[in-house]
Amino acid sequence: MPDGALERACSRSGILRELDDLSGLSIFVRIVEEGSLSAAGRALGLPKATISRNLALLEKRLGAPLLIRSTRALSLTDAGRRLFDRVQPIVRDAQQATAEIKSRHAAPAGLLRIAASVAYGQAAIAPRLLAFMKRHPAVRIDLHLDDGRVNLVSDGYDLAIRMGAIEDSELISHKLADVHMAIVASPGWLEHHDMPRRPGDLARHAAVVTRPHLIQWQIGGETVRVPWRMSTGSMILTRDAARAGLGIALVPEFVVRRDLERGSLVRLLPDLELPVMQATALYARAARQSAALRALLGYLLSSPIAVDAAP
Structure with a gap:
């Protein structure tokens, strides 16, 4: 050898x-x-x-x-x-x-269960999901639109899209977009109530809110506590209630964009600064990401998400 x-x-x-x-x-x-x-x-x-x-x-x-x-x-x-x-x-x-x-x-494939709020899901997320699915025909998506909070792990979701503060430190988060806010009222409401000139004037107006605890409004550096008349559980219904003349409302600007253009709602205190909310993609820290989830996250984060007017 x-x-x-x-x-x-x-x-x-x-x-x-x-x-x-x-x-x-x-x-x-x-x-x-x-x-x-x-x-x-x-x-x-x-x-x-x-x-x-x-x-x-x-x-x-x-x-x-x-x-x-x-x-x-x-x-x-x-x-x-x-x-x-x-x-x-x-x-x-x-x-x-x-x-x-x-x-x-592996090529992206399989089922993704996604939760998002109704208004933001319809206006911003759904159009991106439709385009994503055209690119990846082997991916299936089960989209749940609900303004309530979900538990990703116990409810079996791969991804959640939320607006506002993120409290769960066990979740991994990625910012998707800034969401600008607006304070609005109907012309009919303003016929019977004084037009607010400064933040403190809002305390004399009844408000429509999505949750009863959302009554501390940050406006122009001031905090104003507004009395609420109706709690809706939905940004869309909050807009509709304000449009019906039931009170003032603090809602994402995209939800009321068409009403502001048509004049069915009026922007209050337009020169004062309002907080900017963040739309965030969340998934469980311990979850093993599938190729489909990684591809979707990459797609959502690849460019700023444009928000169409809510229906």
């Missing part, structure tokens, strides 16, 4: 033995997790004979029995328990790393 050939052959043999050991360890972990050789074979898609042969080879290389098999049960030897406790986390990490790499190189 030429010089170095034996060394190379031994090296290759050692590598193959290491690979066999890794395969045997993975099969051993699956046997213990599934509770039997037959169940492990079904989970891995391998014949029971192959599972048994790999286990026997692993035990031979280690020089110790790992499992005690009977007709009714399977139990670990002391060596098997120590081995399982050490290698199970390693096998799981390797499997997860492999799955993540495959996912990153």
Whole structure:
């Protein structure tokens, strides 16, 4: 044999033995997790004979029995328990790393469950989702429009789009857009109530709000507490109630843009600065991202989201 050939052959043999050991360890972990050789074979898609042969080879290389098999049960030897406790986390990490790499190189596909508020979802998010789905025909989207808050993990959502303060530090957030606000009232309301000239004047007007606690309005650097007459639970209904003359309202500008243009609503205190809300994409920190979710996040974040007027 030429010089170095034996060394190379031994090296290759050692590598193959290491690979066999890794395969045997993975099969051993699956046997213990599934509770039997037959169940492990079904989970891995391998014949029971192959599972048994790999286990026997692993035990031979280690020089110790790992499992005690009977007709009714399977139990670990002391060596098997120590081995399982050490290698199970390693096998799981390797499997997860492999799955993540495959996912990153896979084409976006599968189901995405998304939650968003009604008005912002219709005006800003839905048009982007339609364009995204044209690019990725293997992706399915289950869109839920609701002005209530959802729990991403317990409710089974992959992504939520929210406006306003984010309180859950366990979620990963990405800013999508700034949302400008407006204080509005109907011409009919202003016929019977004085036009406000400064922030404090708003306290003499009844308000329509989306939630009862949203009565501290930041206007021109001042905080004004407004008395609410109706709480709607919906930005669209808040706009409609203001348009019907039931009170003043603080709403996202895109919700009332058409009413302001038509004159069915009037902007109050237009020269004073109002807080800017943020629209934010949220997903669970512990969740393993699919290729579809990564692609959608990249698409939403690739350019500023234009907000059409709400219907």
